Amino acid sequence: MLKQARRIVIKVGSSLVTNQGKGLDHSALTCWAAQIAALKQMNKDVILVSSGAIAEGMQRLNWDSRPTALYELQAAAAVGQMGLAQAYASGFSQHGLQTAQVLLTHEDLSNRKRYLNARSTLMTLLKLNVIPIINENDTVATDEIRFGDNDTLAALVTNLIEADVLVILTDQAGLFTGDPRSNPDAKLLSEVHAGDPMLEKMAGGVGSSISRGGMQTKVIAAKRAARSGADTIIASGHENNVLIRLSQDELIGTRFLAKIPVLAARKQWLADYLQVRGYVMLDQGAVKALSADGKSLLPIGVISVDGEFERGEAVSCLDEGGREIARGLINYSAIETQKILKQASSEIEAILGYVDEPELIHRNNLVLL
Secondary structure, three states, X not given: OOOOOOEEEEEEOHHHHEOOOOOEOHHHHHHHHHHHHHHHHOOOEEEEEEOOHHHHHHHHOOOOOOOOOHHHHHHXXXXXXXXXXXXXXXXXXXXXXOEEEEEEOHHHHHOHHHHHHHHHHHHHHHHOOOEEEEEEOOXXXXXXXXXXXXXXXXXXXXXXXXXXXXXXXXXXXXXXXXXXXXXXXXXXXXEEEOOOHHHHHHOOOEOOOOOXXXXXXXXXXXXXXXXXXXXXXXXXXXXXXXXXXXXXOOOXXXXXXXXXXXXXXXXXXXXXXXXXXXXXXXXXXXXXXXXXXXXXXXXXXXXXXXXXXXXXXXXXXXXXXXXXXXXXXXXXXXXXXXXXXXXXXXXXXXXXXXXXXXXXXXXXXXXXX
């Protein structure tokens, strides 16, 4: 599973990066950096979703227990993010790797414009061989927009960048048929199908006072990741060199298999779940590039624009006879598209004064109909 994966999202829980909530475990972070650096040597793209900011903030503020008040959590996160980012930067620099801190809220991924902005940033970082370190933006999050746990965040990031595999590392060995802490007869499940309703019934509650998640949130995260075709592995981060061994396809923890491939799942989502906000009419060359050659849509192939849409919204692509041939997420608003239609991508910056993407719709965000 991990051996064949090209793009991986790895989530490490609070228990694996902190000293029982008493600040960061710098030796543990150094170990994670070394293992991820080894994955990079295998030509894999890796994004790390890491907990630990609030625990680090609690330690710096001399708080013994996790606060419940939102503003105190936000304050702890603001203080702790400094240490978390610094610790990872130090660990990865030993392997010649740069890191980038990316803080997200649920609103960032539910808003189509910000969704594309976040995606573009992460994809660019991967192209630059930078390791994105992602955490929930607890400093500004509210109850309404909070992810609630980094398991959910990791699954949404997996969907966002079309990762092949989500790896959730925790202090538990994987998913058992029951709670192994209270049921000695509970058995570890080595392979299951993501989304099976029985799995959530098997999962327990929150695991510790430091983390917000639990096995149930991890099972739900695996179901979320499967919606974009990604498999998930839930395994113990206390296993020696767990990421290296998983990359050699050693059976560790529980594998959650997605039922459909990544591309098919994303295309289904684009085709069935997005409300079309406008239309672009294409010339014959652009129609051929999309339908026959599998190319992205460039502004030079667009004849006209109809509708009021913003960057990141869904638009239909029509041929000159008015037949819909494709739809996808557009990188420019209707007003911007009107200005750059029939123009080469190299002219976008000269016309608009900036360039978000050279494509009007990237082929990964487009489905043929």
